[in-house]
Amino acid sequence: MERETREVVIPGQPLEGPGLRPGSGTYSAGGRIFAALLGIRDDRGGEVNVIPLAGRYFPIVGDAVIGQVIEMGVGHWLLDINAPYPAPLHATESPWEVEYGDTGSFLGIGDLVLVEVLSVDENRRVQVTMQREGLERLEGGQLVTVAPAKVPRLIGKKGSMVSTIKNYTKCRIFVGQNGRVWIDGKPEDVAATVEVIRLIERFAQAVGLTETVDRYLAHKYRRSG
Amino acid sequence: MSELVSELLRSSIKKELAAGRRADGRALDEPRPLRIQKGLVKTAEGSARVWLGDTDVLVGVKAGLGEPYPDTPNSGVLTTSAELNQMASPTFEAGPPSAEAIEIARVVDRGIRESKAVDMGKLCIVPGEKVWVLFIDIHVLDYHGNLFDAASYAAMAALTSAVLPGGKLGIDDKPLPLDHTPVSVTAAKIGSTILVDPALDEEAIADARLTVTTDENGDIRAMQKGLNGSFKFDEVQKAIATSQRVGKAIREIILK
Amino acid sequence: MGGMELEKGMKLIDENGRRIDGRRPDELRPIKIEAGVLKRAEGSAYVEWGNNKVLAAVYGPREAHPRHNQKAERAIVQCRYNMAPFSVTDRKRPGPDRRSNEISKVIAEAFSNVIFLEQFPRTAVGVYIEVLQADAGTRCAGITAGSVALADAGIPMKDLVVAVASGKVGGVVCLDLNKEEDNFGEADVPMGVAPRTGDLVLLQMDGHLTAAEFDQAMKYSMNAANQIYELQRDALRRRYAVSLEDLKVEMQREAPPPAEEEPKYDVYYDAQPGVQE
Numbered sequence A: 001m002e003r004e005t006r007e008v009v010i011p012g013q014p015l016e017g018p019g020l021r022p023g024s025g026t027y028s029a030g031g032r033i034f035a036a037l038l039g040i041r042d043d044r045g046g047e048v049n050v051i052p053l054a055g056r057y058f059p060i061v062g063d064a065v066i067g068q069v070i071e072m073g074v075g076h077w078l079l080d081i082n083a084p085y086p087a088p089l090h091a092t093e094s095p096w097e098v099e100y101g102d103t104g105s106f107l108g109i110g111d112l113v114l115v116e117v118l119s120v121d122e123n124r125r126v127q128v129t130m131q132r133e134g135l136e137r138l139e140g141g142q143l144v145t146v147a148p149a150k151v152p153r154l155i156g157k158k159g160s161m162v163s164t165i166k167n168y169t170k171c172r173i174f175v176g177q178n179g180r181v182w183i184d185g186k187p188e189d190v191a192a193t194v195e196v197i198r199l200i201e202r203f204a205q206a207v208g209l210t211e212t213v214d215r216y217l218a219h220k221y222r223r224s225g
Numbered sequence B: 001m002s003e004l005v006s007e008l009l010r011s012s013i014k015k016e017l018a019a020g021r022r023a024d025g026r027a028l029d030e031p032r033p034l035r036i037q038k039g040l041v042k043t044a045e046g047s048a049r050v051w052l053g054d055t056d057v058l059v060g061v062k063a064g065l066g067e068p069y070p071d072t073p074n075s076g077v078l079t080t081s082a083e084l085n086q087m088a089s090p091t092f093e094a095g096p097p098s099a100e101a102i103e104i105a106r107v108v109d110r111g112i113r114e115s116k117a118v119d120m121g122k123l124c125i126v127p128g129e130k131v132w133v134l135f136i137d138i139h140v141l142d143y144h145g146n147l148f149d150a151a152s153y154a155a156m157a158a159l160t161s162a163v164l165p166g167g168k169l170g171i172d173d174k175p176l177p178l179d180h181t182p183v184s185v186t187a188a189k190i191g192s193t194i195l196v197d198p199a200l201d202e203e204a205i206a207d208a209r210l211t212v213t214t215d216e217n218g219d220i221r222a223m224q225k226g227l228n229g230s231f232k233f234d235e236v237q238k239a240i241a242t243s244q245r246v247g248k249a250i251r252e253i254i255l256k
Numbered sequence C: 001m002g003g004m005e006l007e008k009g010m011k012l013i014d015e016n017g018r019r020i021d022g023r024r025p026d027e028l029r030p031i032k033i034e035a036g037v038l039k040r041a042e043g044s045a046y047v048e049w050g051n052n053k054v055l056a057a058v059y060g061p062r063e064a065h066p067r068h069n070q071k072a073e074r075a076i077v078q079c080r081y082n083m084a085p086f087s088v089t090d091r092k093r094p095g096p097d098r099r100s101n102e103i104s105k106v107i108a109e110a111f112s113n114v115i116f117l118e119q120f121p122r123t124a125v126g127v128y129i130e131v132l133q134a135d136a137g138t139r140c141a142g143i144t145a146g147s148v149a150l151a152d153a154g155i156p157m158k159d160l161v162v163a164v165a166s167g168k169v170g171g172v173v174c175l176d177l178n179k180e181e182d183n184f185g186e187a188d189v190p191m192g193v194a195p196r197t198g199d200l201v202l203l204q205m206d207g208h209l210t211a212a213e214f215d216q217a218m219k220y221s222m223n224a225a226n227q228i229y230e231l232q233r234d235a236l237r238r239r240y241a242v243s244l245e246d247l248k249v250e251m252q253r254e255a256p257p258p259a260e261e262e263p264k265y266d267v268y269y270d271a272q273p274g275v276q277e
Helices: A148-155 A157-169 A187-202 A209-220 B007-018 B099-114 B147-160 B200-204 B233-255 C098-114 C138-152 C179-184 C211-240 C244-252
Strands: A026-029 A032-035 A039-044 A047-052 A064-072 A076-080 A087-090 A112-120 A126-129 A142-145 A172-175 A180-184 B034-038 B046-052 B055-066 B077-084 B124-126 B130-142 B183-190 B193-196 B208-214 B220-226 C031-035 C043-049 C052-063 C076-083 C123-133 C162-169 C172-175 C187-194 C199-203
Touching: A026 A047, A047 A148, A064 A180, A087 A112, A112 A180, A142 A187, A142 B007, A148 A157, A148 A172, A148 A187, A157 A172, A157 A187, A157 A209, A180 A187, A187 A209, B007 B183, B007 B193, B007 B200, B034 B147, B034 B233, B046 B147, B055 B147, B077 B099, B077 B147, B099 B130, B099 B147, B099 B183, B099 B208, B099 B220, B130 B147, B130 C123, B147 B183, B147 B208, B147 B233, B183 B200, B183 B233, B193 B233, B208 B233, C031 C138, C031 C211, C043 C138, C052 C138, C076 C098, C076 C138, C098 C123, C098 C138, C098 C187, C098 C199, C123 C138, C138 C162, C138 C187, C138 C211, C162 C179, C162 C211, C172 C211, C187 C211
Parallel strands: A087 A126, B077 B130, C076 C123
Antiparallel strands: A026 A032, A039 A047, A064 A076, A064 A112, A076 A087, A112 A126, A142 A180, A172 A180, B034 B046, B046 B055, B055 B130, B124 B130, B183 B193, B183 B208, B208 B220, C031 C043, C043 C052, C052 C123, C162 C172, C162 C187, C187 C199
16 A cells, blocks of 8 residues: 655645545545645545544444433433534433433433444434443543544554553543543543643654654653663 | 533542642642733734633723713723633623623723722823723633633733823823732632632532632732632632732733 | 824825835735634634734534524534724724624625535534734635634635735725725725635625726736735644654653654554444
């Protein structure tokens, strides 16, 4: 797979190159391809994409996200998932037996839950579910929000970045695709995790970030780097 | 995140506070770093932009000529208004000034007026006919907690840099005469912990709030308790002592 | 904006073709643009344009409220252009007036043209433009700042919008009028353009111009728009150009010095969904 040194592109900027196909974050007009977003140009497999540097979270089926209950109905809860649209969680998609009208016994307004995006229709209406392994209501711990565009960097290739952090800090960490990160552990370890997350968010574009984070944490935890 | 504060956030902040720790590492009686930029707006007779931590407030002072109020013919006029600009937070709504905006404007105004920071008599040009009219306009640009203090520091800093334009009177410009420098220090009460200069998350879960404004002699010039919670008397006394101490350091920055 | 008088003997254009501030007819005032200046807002920008100081902030796309403003098939753009009370010589009463309402509307329409609205049905994109200091051309500075703020917020658009005005001063067609020229000149034509295609998304005119003079004014403006576009692009690039040097400085505080590496920028994009325990 070809990789090139990436440049920051702006909306409307032409993306030149022989035989390229328009990928995500781009649009085509008059036979040419242009960036549709502020982002980093990423050419791979004959397709040119623009990886966003900023912006809201757009739900994709299968994403694990952390939502907050903002409304309750007789048979569902409405969640804010840091997207342009709130997402309903139906009682039937919860792990509990919920009687009609009894939703309040299980989740209250303000509660945080780890859910998965079940479906997104053409009108961008989103449904989520809590019925997968590992999905649950979050208690205790601490919540940190990062720009959704930085989540891939925080996770790393095949989870390498977040694994590195977990190895040192021994914290439980859930990284939601919507930019919300839940951390639980000893207070000093949680604090170290939050620090590292902020660092990653600020320097998401630098190469060699994983190794640098590793050294940083190694020094913090006084192990040989 | 939405304006709703989760129980998780509330309990994690309270747990840390019980151990004497604040999210940004500050001590309970420590304000955030204060940065002031004076004279940014040239169309205003005085202006100052203040960053209290990430809270960003701009104040412009406009001075014009006008008639005094009939019951105070020898006194200039001072009006303070505040705008919680929608750009500063997703929670600020369009429309006429909210109750919060009005409260901020009035508390800042009281601090300045009651301390006689500006000698209103010195603003009189022709008794009963012509006086200086001062407008203090508070513009909140980025909301991260504690607008009372940020707005009051910006207002004072703007006043220290204000120049009365003499052109229309055929005289020289002269700096606005300031006699005192009131400084407000706001504390928030969460459970039984009292902390100074609440940041956004702390303010969101605060039960009660107390703003104490003191002058350069440490005397109290204004006070405002807010939100539905309550304070014990000794807590109020502590808040006053903190305001005197913290206020001193802040006064130096404002007067620079 | 009344109550002003041109100083006695002052000419809007002198015998050498120089304007009051020394500019030639086709010269822009100095412009500085910075992106990402506010923390709360999802996108923001600050523009200094001559003596104008304008701040723009963007929120969204978010659910449109009130509900009856929503459009089922696309997003709507809500713009609020506002002048701070201290932004003008004679203090302006806080709050919207008819002029700012009209300007808010034409700016919202300009942005509606370039934003991919169909991607976000039922939502609203909020653009807030605040004039902190005014010296004519504030709506153009506002749009220029607003575009950068929209890009900074990650809003998908087919292009940025650049805005600039030209007019007629002392009988001569001039680019980018300042306050005196706007007050005492013969015409003003603010224009907003999407630079890639040259589509005009905002166009207003007041005063008196022949068709030929109008063409000349637009030529000046289009030329200037290209220069301003470069500044917008620079502002956005600077915002996100993180140097490895900054990272090293940050790490030096606590970690041992990093190994020698070739400074270059790279990004890892993991297509897999989030890692869970």
